[in-house]
Amino acid sequence: MSPPVAALSPTRTVRNDRTLALREFHPFEAFGARFLYMVPSAGIFRLDSTGAAILDALAAGPCEPDALVESLSGEYEIDRILETIHELTEIRAIGDPSAPKEQVPNDLPPADFPLNTMVLNVTNKCNLACTYCYEYGEDKIVDTRYGKQPKFMSEETAEESVDFLLAESKGQQVARLTFFGGETLLNFPVLQKTVAYARRRAQEQGKRVEFSFTTNATLLRPDIIQWLADNQIGVTISIDGPKAVQDGLRVFSNGRGSYDVVLPKIKELLQVHRSRPIGARVTLTQKHLNVLEIFRHLTQEVGFWEVGLAPVTTQDHRDYAITPEGKDEMLRQFEQLAWEWLECALRDEHHGFSNARDTIEEIHKGVSKAYGCGAGLGLMGVATDGNVSLCHRFAGSPEHTLGHVSSGVDRVKQQSFLVDHHIAAKTDCHTCWARPICSGGCYHEAHVRYGDSSHANLHYCTWVRSWTHTCLEIYGALAEKNPKFLERFDA
Ligand code: SF4
Ligand code: SF4
Numbered sequence: 231m232s233p234p235v236a237a238l239s240p241t242r243t244v245r246n247d248r249t250l251a252l253r254e255f256h257p258f259e260a261f262g263a264r265f266l267y268m269v270p271s272a273g274i275f276r277l278d279s280t281g282a283a284i285l286d287a288l289a290a291g292p293c294e295p296d297a298l299v300e301s302l303s304g305e306y307e308i309d310r311i312l313e314t315i316h317e318l319t320e321i322r323a324i325g326d327p328s329a330p331k332e333q334v335p336n337d338l339p340p341a342d343f344p345l346n347t348m349v350l351n352v353t354n355k356c357n358l359a360c361t362y363c364y365e366y367g368e369d370k371i372v373d374t375r376y377g378k379q380p381k382f383m384s385e386e387t388a389e390e391s392v393d394f395l396l397a398e399s400k401g402q403q404v405a406r407l408t409f410f411g412g413e414t415l416l417n418f419p420v421l422q423k424t425v426a427y428a429r430r431r432a433q434e435q436g437k438r439v440e441f442s443f444t445t446n447a448t449l450l451r452p453d454i455i456q457w458l459a460d461n462q463i464g465v466t467i468s469i470d471g472p473k474a475v476q477d478g479l480r481v482f483s484n485g486r487g488s489y490d491v492v493l494p495k496i497k498e499l500l501q502v503h504r505s506r507p508i509g510a511r512v513t514l515t516q517k518h519l520n521v522l523e524i525f526r527h528l529t530q531e532v533g534f535w536e537v538g539l540a541p542v543t544t545q546d547h548r549d550y551a552i553t554p555e556g557k558d559e560m561l562r563q564f565e566q567l568a569w570e571w572l573e574c575a576l577r578d579e580h581h582g583f584s585n586a587r588d589t590i591e592e593i594h595k596g597v598s599k600a601y602g603c604g605a606g607l608g609l610m611g612v613a614t615d616g617n618v619s620l621c622h623r624f625a626g627s628p629e630h631t632l633g634h635v636s637s638g639v640d641r642v643k644q645q646s647f648l649v650d651h652h653i654a655a656k657t658d659c660h661t662c663w664a665r666p667i668c669s670g671g672c673y674h675e676a677h678v679r680y681g682d683s684s685h686a687n688l689h690y691c692t693w694v695r696s697w698t699h700t701c702l703e704i705y706g707a708l709a710e711k712n713p714k715f716l717e718r719f720d721a
Contacts, residue, residue: 250315251292251327252285256663258699260706266323267702270332272598272666274705275321280306280314285323292327334665335600336654339607341641345398346406346608349622350391352383352420353412354614358446359483362515362542362550379626382417383614387635388424391612392431394635395439405432409443410611410622418454425461444468444511446480448488450495452502459503466509467496467534471524478517479550493532500533507535509584514560515542515550521563529582536582539564543675557693565700572704575715589667589701590708594719598666599653602687605673606632606647610639620647620683623674630683650684658686664698 256267264277277285283302287293293301299311318324322332356363383391392407399405407428409421421443428439442464458465469492470476477487500508510528514521521539528537541560544551552560567583574581601607605621612618613625616635624630632647633639653659656670670676671687671694679689687694708715 248326249292249294249328250288250298250319250324252288253322253325254332254663255323256699256702257285258702258706260703261710263706263710265702265706266321267663268321268323269663270334270598270666272593272596273321274593274596274702274709275323276706276709278314280310281318284311284314284318288324334654334660336652337600338645338648338652339600342400343607344400344402345395345610346402346604347408347610348391348395348398348406349408349410349609349611349625350383350388350424351410351412351611351613351622351625352388352414352417352424353381354379354626355381355416356411356413356446357416357448357482358413358488359481360513361479361481362513362544362548378615380614381412383420383612383616385420385423387612387614387616388420389427390616390635392424392428392439394612394618394638395428396431396435396437398639399437402437404438404440406440406442408622409441411444413449414443414445415449415454418449422457425463440464442466442506446488447492447495447499450492450499452498455495455499455502458499459505462505464506465499465503466511467492467499468513469496469510469528470512470514471518471520472527472531475518475520475524479513479515496532509536509538510534512537512539513542514539514552516552516556517550519552519556519559519563521560522566525567525583534582535580536584536587538584538588543672543678545678557690561693561696564697568700568704572707575704575708576712578712578715586701586704589698590705591719592667593701593705594716599669601648601651601653602668602670602672606644606651620673624677624683655684656686658688662691662695664691664695667698668694 254269256269258265258267264282266275266277268275283306284298287298287301295315298315299308302311315324395405395407414421425441428441432439441461444466445468447467447469470480473487473489476489476492480488482488512524512528518524524539525537528534541552541557542550564585568586571581571583571586603609609621610618610632611620611622611625612635615626617626617631618633618635618639619625619627620630620632632644649655651673653665653669659665659668659670662668671690673683675687676685677683679685679687
């Protein structure tokens, strides 16, 4: 394993005759230590006092190496200063001010990039009528109610989808199959048969399939729960929080809230299904922005292992759209939970805030994304009729269809998608230090906001940068005080 944070460790002394200036990085601190987050490589370096002094000196403006050395030689050994200048130049934290800016890489993924995860929309029908739903609400992009798509995926289409996944996952030993809706459990018979079929087909090919599914929990029953546990199916429950929050927007078509229906079913699920951790997925709206209350209710009172929260995807004029002030408030509470996450991590304890865990894992792995997410590449969605789309949120949208499970992916269309959505095409992002983690964000959000899935999500930039900065600080704190904790992300 490579160390999570590289210390500047000089190996040789080199004189640099060119004027020196700061280059692109994002600085952060933790427990008094100073770090650099390098862009676009996503490498993290811990500064020693000499490195910090060099960067502070160059923060005042470009400087000749001799003058820089002389200005610092009263406090630091000359050899050490020279070595550190060399090291900082090597990692491109400093360099020739006239040198071109680091180019945003524009290389496309290889043509045989494997499909890792396929999301099957086994139905587009739902028994809830959540006000903000991207499938049924005001911002829907596919007409699932009156459109031409079948309401339910047939067993044959589901089996074809499995064969498609196994073929497209190419050399991968493990493929991931996720069931989605509508309300997924409305098509439980197909879900059951598909799991059995996928297991058999994968075994024949020396592979393994991992299963997960998302549900609103209204249709959970003892036999379904037992089946989920027996088959080690990962479960994510869509739920928004305590009764007052859940019943506000997650309602049946007659307007009745769903909290009292889902709570006992979720409790039974959590009691019986112990073979995989169960997570909650919360949609935050302006109507209920008490993130802390929601998180504590779902973890402490209901008992979820982890909770992930995401702001609603919608346009600004909806009354549930999160306002700029609401985003600030959401960020403040996210940060509070993230610091709590750190407190637990320092004691080697679990904390269920998956937003913090996910970002810190990406930082640790040095993720530098060319795309906002894996949609259309390592991840694809399948609509009820077998059409393959970018992801589950685009399932059934002709504009975002990449092929069909029976005939495969239209490689020309996919290539064009990959060119249009690459970070190289998002010029607004080219000067942003957070681009290794964000890379322009979710395509569905962009489609709803700007009518163009390839548009960068510029309405969230301040939020993303603040959040990423906080996660970097937390990462640095762990690297300083409990680096062993980070090893769990190496698995
Ligand atoms: S969308 Fe905004 S935050 Fe994200 S990479 Fe682009 S400029 Fe940065
Ligand atoms: S496009 Fe958005 S909703 Fe779809 S997989 Fe990517 S991040 Fe998720």
